Amino acid sequence: MLNSAWRRIVIKVGSALISPDAKGCSTRYLLAIARFISECRQLGTEVVLVSSGSVAAGRSAIAFAHQPLPINIKQAMAAVGQTQMMATWSNLFDFRCAQILLTHDDLADRRRYLNIDNTLRTLLANQVLPIVNENDSVATAELKVGDNDNLAAMVAVLVDADALIICSDIDGLYSANPRTTPEARFIPKVAQIDAGIYAMAGGSHHAIGTGGMLTKIQAAEKATKLGVDTLIINGQKAGSFDMLLRGEQAGTLFLRQQDRLSAKKHWLLNSLKSQGSIVLDSGAVQALLHKGASLLAKGVTAVNGRFDKGDAIWLCDSGGKQLAKGICQYSATELQLIKGLHSQQIADTLGFCPSEEVVHRDDIALTS
Ligand SMILES: Nc1ncnc2c1ncn2[C@@H]1O[C@H](COP(=O)(O)OP(=O)(O)O)[C@@H](O)[C@H]1O
């Protein structure tokens, strides 16, 4: 039985699995991965897929013989390969897929970060499989995350995933690159990522992979710090997925450093500076404290301070007691106009309704 604590997972698939011969997309390895994704969903685990492969899949369409590939050539390859990659995945599923293309800027900007978060939540709530990649054909080097291992870790944190599964072309982390050091030892579990672990990492052995083991360890560090267990598994072996479905460990497991929810709560309460506060009516206070509910406009009675969509704010009771901190989906000006209204009235009042919730329950940390 798949790990029952996995409510939501992010699966990252590397270029070598999408386009093993760098001649367009191949289903050679994707069939087993697609079957795994379908089974996870049937077991009630939500899946977000981060798929590399646009450059590798589009490589044969653009004439260029030399290495390294210049950025304009890679961008043209990505533009061709991205549609092929999406079409290949879509053909393997009997449910809908959605394409999300991101750059580093989208994740660094608070408003865009929230929009992506809302889009992903909505897709998952509608049983659509989000397939994320870097927006390679438009992003310049400075705008890029640069590799999909780190991108997948950022997405895992964004969607509050319980686990990040990085599917590569090797069984997991070894004490050195086994392709150049045959006596390298396999490392099944990593409790703490330190300089010694980084020293094990070598680069990629093929021209289409980005980062080799280094970016996978960086990704594991990002994700485990914020409460996401991270696995590096061999996506070329269907047996890796069978093991996970039986609840067994496959590949190398990087253990999360703390509980995911407490990591988020800690981040909200201690790292995000509050830009204002809102006062809740007694019904909203009860729903917040005892039902873990999202905050709706109906329950807001007053708005203090000047904050923007995406800022952290205090949620207070009528006596001014700070009950929780949360990320607000509306600016203070917008909230002044919609406070006390039913969610259905928001669009009529503002002309738009980015979210039915003023503060989503996933973005709330109670102070006690
Ligand atoms: N310590 C290590 N343990 C395992 N693999 C390593 C190590 N150092 C470097 N590698 C290389 O990293 C490769 C996987 O990274 P990469 O080629 O970027 O794959 P992907 O396309 O899946 O991201 C392996 O095939 C191996 O050649």
Ligand SMILES: N[C@@H](CCC(=O)OP(=O)(O)O)C(=O)O
């Ligand atoms: N975004 C790029 C992949 C970048 C990347 O990290 O590749 P990989 O190391 O194969 O996961 C693409 O779609 O070609």
